[in-house]
Amino acid sequence: DAGVTQTPRHEVAEKGQTIILKCEPVSGHNDLFWYRQTKIQGLELLSYFRSKSLMEDGGAFKDRFKAEMLNSSFSTLKIQPTEPKDSAVYLCASSRGLISNERLFFGHGTKLSVL
């Protein structure tokens, strides 16, 4: 189905490396979100785009995390340099963004392990 697609599903990196996670939202959706999921913190918002414009970034995540949306059908999340504490599942989600309480469609996530 044409849901949210995230690649890769798994990523293993060494400390200090640069990694890029990719996301393709549902076609026609205007809003795109990046979340980080850990057992301790749960889901934390990293970035939010509306119509390709960055509306909100994650505050505490600014220094090494950078999300970009070069076109309406593709977004990347770069982590540079990676640290072991970045090990988590990174989720991408999209929604139509037409009304205020719309459901989010989530990808399967990318599980990142930083050694």
Next chain:
Amino acid sequence: GDSVTQTEGQVTVSESKSLIINCTYSATSIAYPNLFWYVRYPGEGLQLLLKVITAGQKGSSRGFEATYNKETTSFHLQKASVQESDSAVYYCALSDLMLSGSFNKLTFGAGTRLAVCP
């Protein structure tokens, strides 16, 4: 900031028994945020289970119910008789005003894993 607190860790319930997963919330921008339950079944992505946008109303889906209680700021998830297929991780969430003025910023609880035993 916004916060959502839900039953921690794992809940184990025997098939056909009742279930309640507790959820309480705190929203900083507005008094009555939108409330959601999301679920992740094994091998699948996170998906919406139910939502309620009006205080005092009840949402339901797949036999699950949750009532938006503004007095106790709670949104507990209940089911009268669980099935093995309900085994999943359940997340309570609220949506609040973002800087852009829309409502799409979701704050999630840590998740509760439900294990249903035959």
